Amino acid sequence: MSISLRADRSIFRFAGAEAHRLLNDVLTGVMPGSADGLAHWWALLSPQGKILAEGSASWSEDAIWVDTHHTVADDFFKRMRMYKLRADVEISDMREHYRMGYSPSEVKGATLDRRGPVELGWRVIASVDDAADWSADDTPFHAARIAAGVAVQGNDFPANDAFAHDIGMDMLEGIDFAKGCYVGQEVVSRMKHRGTARRRPVIVTGPAGEASQPVVADGRDVGTIGQVVEGMAVASLRLDRITDPAAATLDGKPVTLTLPAWASYHFGDASDDA
Missing domain, CATH: 3.30.1360.120 (Probable tRNA modification gtpase trme; domain 1)
Incomplete structure (x- = not known):
């Protein structure tokens, strides 16, 4: 192999x-x-x-x-x-x-x-x-x-x-919530218990070009894409600003927004401090 x-x-x-x-x-x-x-x-x-x-x-x-x-x-x-x-x-x-x-x-x-x-x-x-x-x-x-x-x-x-x-580490076992303190632990704990995560990973299909291009939904920038591979990228997007994911664009061209299979969040979710 x-x-x-x-x-x-x-x-x-x-x-x-x-x-x-x-x-x-x-x-x-x-x-x-x-x-x-x-x-x-x-x-x-x-x-x-x-x-x-x-x-x-x-x-x-x-x-x-x-x-x-x-x-x-x-x-x-x-x-x-x-x-x-x-x-x-x-x-x-x-x-x-x-x-x-x-x-x-x-x-x-x-x-x-x-x-x-x-x-x-x-x-x-x-x-x-x-x-x-x-x-x-x-x-x-x-x-x-x-x-x-x-x-x-x-x-x-x-x-x-x-x-x-923002990159889903809390849902993908990148954070050990059972152990004691570590650097930045207070912020992580507050975001978990207060539900104040504003951005979440979204799969973007259809983009071309380089990373860091803005995704637009409902007339507003909702975040930027990462590395583009075979017409797909991961973007950390503001869910609360996306009411119609089917209408998202990048560089004026339509793209498809899909939530990862493991996600427990949804488009339109609003954080406490959005």
């Missing part, structure tokens, strides 16, 4: 007696404490609740292996070393020696990229030498995640721009 190189992902390794505690106390998601076969979705938030970095984490060789988009990798590395303080954790920058890939079916050593009810294939981490014959085309991964309504940082939104709820 062909493995697609996800060349825009940077890899870091967290090892040591307190590695799990550090990541659990700082990142939003469930952190693996042993090999469970899964790649767990997470975000590093600002104190104001905006996503600074986003990625997945898995357990292998007595360590937690974390990936994030290359545009935020340096900042993520810097911040995690700051949060480390004197904890018994070794944070290793693996960007020079390891690569991350995607496979639509299971391969040896891979972990399942499962986000709530959505299974996005298999996340593969391998040495540069072992990844040398991977396909350079990452379209299969992006086509799969866009069809499922899953947004990713770097391709769909920049750092410090979106809340975790």
